[in-house]
């Protein structure tokens with residue numbers, strides 16, 4: 119019998135990367151082998167994102183591209199999964215002129231084998247987009263590619279309803295996996311050779327397993343695998359508390375890197391966004407973090423040009439960036455999303471041209487701040503997790519600091535998955551360069567001073583990725599997104 123294969127392209131955030139691993143696991147159990155070749159695949163899926171208009175445009179363009187594939191492989195089942203499936207539902211089948219056979223939302227992945235069979239038997243398109251209040255895929259072991267870095271989704275959904283955001287509609291209500299199953303999965307991952315685990319949720323501070331909160335979970339994971347680094351994303355400033363700060367500070371293997379999206383520096387805009395905190399509250403958290411973990415690195419998300427944003431509001435965003443001095447920021451033009459409160463009730467009244475001008479301004483500012491902060495690192499030491507070759511050449515490898523910065527260094531005897539001490543010798547706004555310290559020959563290697571400012575590994579973030587490189591989630595470069 120012919121081998122059944124499944125090909126998946128993943129767009130969007132890390133939660134989608136983790137979901138793709140769930141989908142592969144479900145389908146593997148049903149007899150499908152994952153393939154990295156679209157051509158000839160029995161199932162061809164895109165796991166999609168709806169966060170901004172351009173995220174959806176990418177998928178439409180890609181579907182257009184797949185028209186030829188469908189012609190050559192008429193028996194293949196083409197599916198759109200994920201947030202765009204949930205957001206646009208049957209419109210996807212209607213407007214893609216029939217190349218899409220299946221539309222499946224994020225809570226319906228268990229049904230995939232049955233849906234595929236039904237579609238093949240009837241030649242009719244299938245759609246499953248019901249959201250669940252309980253589905254966490256807790257019992258499904260994700261089908262992970264080999265590597266050193268793994269994701270675990272610890273909760274799904276979001277109840278925050280920021281007025282600009284589509285996620286509460288595409289992912290449904292918040293629900294958490296059990297603490298014990300997550301800690302057990304950490305141990306299994308360690309046994310499989312993973313050296314870094316990132317706990318994922320749209321709003322991890324809402325984690326709740328019968329009264330056990332996110333700090334309890336983080337501590338349990340850190341204790342379960344003391345030789346593995348633990349990271350997490352994303353926190354919401356409203357619920358970020360002292361207990362979480364203390365938990366981070368008291369475990370060596372919890373990375374001292376916090377992604378804490380602020381979105382805007384103006385209280386008026388924060389209110390319109392329904393972010394439920396003020397700038398003062400946010401700055402209070404930053405103060406507490408810096409007090410407990412002076413070397414912790416901070417990053418953020420910022421939206422420019424939100425409805426009614428004035429130049430004064432924009433200046434307040436710039437001033438908060440200067441005040442916090444983030445190591446990095448993901449910055450976006452506001453993109454109105456159908457179904458959201460802002461779309462329904464507020465005018466998108468900042469022109470695209472003006473949004474782009476403001477975006478450019480904050481990117482320039484962030485680059486200056488990142489460059490300054492990276493420069494301070496020169497002469498300092500870090501323990502890095504060795505990730506492998508840099509994109510530049512075979513001699514230079516890359517690793518990641520606990521503060522989530524990429525360090526490029528001459529490989530010498532370094533192996534993937536090792537923790538090594540490194541001394542920083544040079545820095546750009548995007549990358550650190552260094553030398554291994556625990557290796558004699560490293561002293562004889564030329565520093566990179568003859569090279570000019572080369573920026574490595576420019577990395578697209580949420581919603582801008584054409585299939586995410588799973589090893590590659592360091593904050594490196596701000597990306598213009600739309």
Ligand code: SAH
Pocket residue numbers: 169170282283284285319320321352353354379381419420421450451452453454455580
């Ligand atoms: N749950 C996370 C973020 C999820 S989406 C949080 O609350 O912080 C990632 C980022 O995309 C958001 O932080 C926001 O900056 C951006 N984003 C979300 N909706 C957007 C929209 N409609 N237009 C532009 N950017 C948006």
Ligand code: SF4
Pocket residue numbers: 276277278279280283284285286320321354
């Ligand atoms: Fe969206 Fe706000 Fe939820 Fe983040 S917290 S996913 S921005 S609604």
Ligand code: F3S
Pocket residue numbers: 129130131132133134166167168169200201284285288289580581
């Ligand atoms: Fe969904 Fe993540 Fe995009 S939750 S909308 S894939 S950012």
